Amino acid sequence: MKKIKVAFLLVCSVGLVVSCGKKQDDEFVDGWKPVYSDESGTSTIETKTSEPLQNPGRIYVYEEFLMVNDQGKGIHIYNNANPNSPYEVSFISIPGNMDFSVNADKIYADNVTDMVIIDIANPAQPEYTNRIENVFPVQQFPDEFGPFECVDPSKGSVIGWEKTKLQNPKCFR
Amino acid sequence: MKKIRLVLTGAFVIGALVACEKEEVEVVDTPVESTSQTKNAISGSGLGGSMAQFTIIDGYLYTIDYKTLNIFDLADADHPALTESIDMGVGMETVFHQNGNLFIGANDGVHIYDVSNPRSPMEVSEFEHVTSCDPVVANDQYAFATLRGGTECGGNLSLLDIIDISDIYNPSLIAEAELTNPYGLGLSAVDADILYVCDGYSGLKAYDISNVSTTGTADLIMHVSDFEAVDIISTDDNNMIVLARTGIYQFDASNPTQLIEKSMIPVQ
Numbered sequence: 508m509k510k511i512k513v514a515f516l517l518v519c520s521v522g523l524v525v526s527c528g529k530k531q532d533d534e535f536v537d538g539w540k541p542v543y544s545d546e547s548g549t550s551t552i553e554t555k556t557s558e559p560l561q562n563p564g565r566i567y568v569y570e571e572f573l574m575v576n577d578q579g580k581g582i583h584i585y586n587n588a589n590p591n592s593p594y595e596v597s598f599i600s601i602p603g604n605m606d607f608s609v610n611a612d613k614i615y616a617d618n619v620t621d622m623v624i625i626d627i628a629n630p631a632q633p634e635y636t637n638r639i640e641n642v643f644p645v646q647q648f649p650d651e652f653g654p655f656e657c658v659d660p661s662k663g664s665v666i667g668w669e670k671t672k673l674q675n676p677k678c679f680r
Numbered sequence: 681m682k683k684i685r686l687v688l689t690g691a692f693v694i695g696a697l698v699a700c701e702k703e704e705v706e707v708v709d710t711p712v713e714s715t716s717q718t719k720n721a722i723s724g725s726g727l728g729g730s731m732a733q734f735t736i737i738d739g740y741l742y743t744i745d746y747k748t749l750n751i752f753d754l755a756d757a758d759h760p761a762l763t764e765s766i767d768m769g770v771g772m773e774t775v776f777h778q779n780g781n782l783f784i785g786a787n788d789g790v791h792i793y794d795v796s797n798p799r800s801p802m803e804v805s806e807f808e809h810v811t812s813c814d815p816v817v818a819n820d821q822y823a824f825a826t827l828r829g830g831t832e833c834g835g836n837l838s839l840l841d842i843i844d845i846s847d848i849y850n851p852s853l854i855a856e857a858e859l860t861n862p863y864g865l866g867l868s869a870v871d872a873d874i875l876y877v878c879d880g881y882s883g884l885k886a887y888d889i890s891n892v893s894t895t896g897t898a899d900l901i902m903h904v905s906d907f908e909a910v911d912i913i914s915t916d917d918n919n920m921i922v923l924a925r926t927g928i929y930q931f932d933a934s935n936p937t938q939l940i941e942k943s944m945i946p947v948q
Contacts, residue, residue: 565731566921573928593930609736615734642750652828
């Protein structure tokens, strides 16, 4: 019985390998590719009054504000006192940002491998206050599932991911 | 050489299958007499969705990534101190807290940590499931995890797992429901018997969870398929926020299965 099982599994695995090999070279699939940054500029935290919402990753409710992480880009702050008509009061540009949390008017957010602290006592004018260096690992894969272009560390640090068509992607999640 | 390769591939497949079949509970630590009641009330922090990898409990920030659970003491707000960094040895996707416990959705299951000593979380138990990458939320009685099919294990079934955690040291699977393309999920703040599940391109679903222990499943009582739902926050002011591919929707959820759209912030 055991033997049969093993044989069966072997056949399966051969099947897998064959089906992999059969894939045509010109086959394109939807996937993600890393956005690299040279070190310059990745630690620049900037505030704008608003920014189009592009690739929302996280939602967060803090007091009467709705906060939305835009993957790899930063955090939108909307006044949501009236959920019938939320309006953006500021956008904090944080390169590589994927997540954040808020405590006592301070945002704690990832900025590539650092943590940045931003004061939002006045949410219309967020103020960057500090940075804790090298507390997060370099991103290895996108937040989303599916195929992606493998990270090449020689190209710099990954600050985000963008949708793309991939030819024979080697990495998958 | 070819033979070795075959054997290796075979072994790999066996390994993968074994990992898939595993669904058992592992008690990691024995209970420690604890008299201190953990205060769940959050002072000054907000409310995130179920996909969150950052969460704050009583002045401590917990962050997870594909390998590490970090704990930051926020006592000095502008100078958070990294007090602990735990190498989990497994990929983690989401973190959720409920009643003094951290629920970590990891690739190999749901890990439950007691954070009554916030600086050094103690692993209480682990509910192992098929390899997956999806979030977990919980109330006092149940943990709810969505499992995504079609990833490493090759299983094509996507599921909602409902895990009985009334004995936190012995979590056990009590009910399952089939899903299509699951992402985040969240309990209704309006009706404790309702769980919302964001089922990706299949839309937003609501389940009645009042009879899960007797029926072994959760009844689908609402299905909105107008948008691709990713995550949800339900608040006790009857507002519901849904992160969808096309934008951020808000609904009046005073009737939790008859959602009335209030607004939408579009993705541009």
